[in-house]
Amino acid sequence: MTLNLHGIWAIYRFEMARSLRTLWQSLVGPVLTTSLYFIVFGGAIGSRMQSVDGVSYGSFIVPGLIMLSLLTQSVGNASIGIYFPKFTGTIFELLSAPISSMELVIGYVGAAATKSVVIGAIILATSAFFVPVVVEHPLAMIAFLVLTSVAFSLFGFILGIWANSFEQLNFVPLLLITPLTFLGGSFYSIDMLPQPWRTVSLFNPVVYLVSGFRWSFFGRGDVDIALSLGVTLAFLLACLAVIAWIFKSGWRLKS
Amino acid sequence: MTEPILTLSGVSKTYKGGFTALHGVDLAINKGEIFALLGPNGAGKTTLISIICGIVTPSTGTIHVGGHDAIADYKAARSLIGLVPQELSVDMFETVLATVTFSRRLFGRSGHSAYIEQVLRDLSLWDKRDNKIMELSGGMKRRVLIAKALAHEPEVLFLDEPTAGVDVALRRDMWKLVHALRERGTTIILTTHYIEEAEEMADRVGVINKGRLLLVDDKAALMQKLGKRELDLTLVDTLDRVPAGLEQWQLSLVNEGRTLRYVFDATQEDTGIPSLLRELSARHVAFKDLETSKSSLEDIFVDLVEERA
Structure with missing residues (x-):
């Protein structure tokens, strides 16, 4: 069985074209949000805060801010990408095409992750206008950027297949992703938390993502870098396993 | 093929x-x-x-x-x-x-x-x-x-x-x-x-x-097979059986004797209708209305199922 490269490319292009049609919202949104965060957290509140681990508060929140957008964008893009064909009925074509489930996933998740990485880079560039940004381990940073985008795009893909309505599609990011990100040390070091919340936080997978990403910037994080990488990879593999099961069983796709 | x-x-x-x-x-x-x-x-x-x-x-x-x-x-x-x-x-x-x-x-x-x-x-x-x-x-x-x-x-x-x-x-x-x-x-x-x-x-x-x-x-x-059509003749007087001499058309009486039904093949050159009508008037079987209908798809399915059973 040969790889259907044309098919993957078709889906990837289709999804990227969808993003380009809404280029304005895609780019202006994250840039504006980031600027607001810097004005509120960096400027107004941050100026009254001590530095965290020797890093000024404004700089400290840069990795967390990027992660926040990365997670939201990945889940949002990948979930709508696969939910919309289900909603409009055009999914019949995907199901009847000579394309494997993994090829479909590469197309959809690849496009969603690409968009997230681009947005991450834009936020990073925007941040540099407000605070000094130094990246100690650029390769690790890129690796985390890509891994997180892919992992959460996979998660979004699952969400899009699961969802039966637009409400459900918005419900999970609102109730799960946003709280986990905010409580995952995006804007603080979990060392700042009193017990038992510090221990509770260690059950939040986003803590490991933010921590690892922060390590690539400043050379230190809340948890060990190897552990961060391990948890990110484990999450990615878990999502892949769920997707493999979905396509094997036809859950919510085929009757 | x-x-x-x-x-x-x-x-x-x-x-x-x-x-x-x-x-x-x-x-x-x-x-x-x-x-x-x-x-x-x-x-x-x-x-x-x-x-x-x-x-x-x-x-x-x-x-x-x-x-x-x-x-x-x-x-x-x-x-x-x-x-x-x-x-x-x-x-x-x-x-x-x-x-x-x-x-x-x-x-x-x-x-x-x-x-x-x-x-x-x-x-x-x-x-x-x-x-x-x-x-x-x-x-x-x-x-x-x-x-x-x-x-x-x-x-x-x-x-x-x-x-x-x-x-x-x-x-x-x-x-x-x-x-x-x-x-x-x-x-x-x-x-x-x-x-x-x-x-x-x-x-x-x-x-x-x-x-x-x-x-x-x-x-x-x-x-x-599917080209069968029905001719229904609504009679003036009800009959209790099909009049003698009309056997070649294989007629049936329906609707409690008020309707005479003839099933014919519309794809044939000679449907048998003109001769039937002539024969009926010769025998003074009076009718007030006539109607032809195609058997519906549903009827055809019923026929097909019965045929197979």
């Missing part, structure tokens, strides 16, 4: 709720023929097509397309198939050319092709190629769906209820296209619940009802 391009053996489908949509269907479709799947709404036509195309998983049975197993070797099998669904499911925000190119690529072919232009021209869509699909009329959207299904040059084309809600112009164009495709050797399988449509289009007809394929026959043979 040579070797079959599509074979189904023992294909059945029972949905999770316990409803059985298909009961062990066996079918062989010849290369290059136009096959009409005829049946009322809910007969299992769309389920059958969906199973062949990979949208619905069969509960039992095997399917081979061009010799390829539709599950084990689904890529090879599916690249031979194009499907025009019943619903107008298209990407509203895409342009015509973009969506047709997408379909071609999705089925594993390179996007750049003079073939796409040809398909769009054949379907009078070339001038609309840069229009967004949402700007098109319903008939045009259906043309787009046909173009998408043809984009990868399939050998087998499925048309699910192709004329449902379609205007006369499109209907005519569609038949022209179907014949042109057949000239090129494309096998066409269409579903319909209109006998006339099957008659107009197909080489062979399969009749399906309640998930069972009742019979598969050449169109001519089937049309003769």
Whole structure:
């Protein structure tokens, strides 16, 4: 069985074209949000805060801010990408095409992750206008950027297949992703938390993502870098396993 | 008519709720023929097509397309198939050319092709190629769906209820296209619940009802079976039996003796009606009204089921 490269490319292009049609919202949104965060957290509140681990508060929140957008964008893009064909009925074509489930996933998740990485880079560039940004381990940073985008795009893909309505599609990011990100040390070091919340936080997978990403910037994080990488990879593999099961069983796709 | 391009053996489908949509269907479709799947709404036509195309998983049975197993070797099998669904499911925000190119690529072919232009021209869509699909009329959207299904040059084309809600112009164009495709050797399988449509289009007809394929026959043979019509004569005076001397018409008395019924074959040169009417007036059997009716598709199915039982 040969790889259907044309098919993957078709889906990837289709999804990227969808993003380009809404280029304005895609780019202006994250840039504006980031600027607001810097004005509120960096400027107004941050100026009254001590530095965290020797890093000024404004700089400290840069990795967390990027992660926040990365997670939201990945889940949002990948979930709508696969939910919309289900909603409009055009999914019949995907199901009847000579394309494997993994090829479909590469197309959809690849496009969603690409968009997230681009947005991450834009936020990073925007941040540099407000605070000094130094990246100690650029390769690790890129690796985390890509891994997180892919992992959460996979998660979004699952969400899009699961969802039966637009409400459900918005419900999970609102109730799960946003709280986990905010409580995952995006804007603080979990060392700042009193017990038992510090221990509770260690059950939040986003803590490991933010921590690892922060390590690539400043050379230190809340948890060990190897552990961060391990948890990110484990999450990615878990999502892949769920997707493999979905396509094997036809859950919510085929009757 | 040579070797079959599509074979189904023992294909059945029972949905999770316990409803059985298909009961062990066996079918062989010849290369290059136009096959009409005829049946009322809910007969299992769309389920059958969906199973062949990979949208619905069969509960039992095997399917081979061009010799390829539709599950084990689904890529090879599916690249031979194009499907025009019943619903107008298209990407509203895409342009015509973009969506047709997408379909071609999705089925594993390179996007750049003079073939796409040809398909769009054949379907009078070339001038609309840069229009967004949402700007098109319903008939045009259906043309787009046909173009998408043809984009990868399939050998087998499925048309699910192709004329449902379609205007006369499109209907005519569609038949022209179907014949042109057949000239090129494309096998066409269409579903319909209109006998006339099957008659107009197909080489062979399969009749399906309640998930069972009742019979598969050449169109001519089937049309003769299905061409039965009824002549009902409403009598002035009720009768308790058919008058003597009218045996050759095999009449029956219905409606408590108020109606005399004659079943005839409309495809015959001599329907027997003029002679019957002459004979009736000679015997002073008076009637106040007369009505002919085609047996409905439902009646035909009942007949077919009884015939088989």
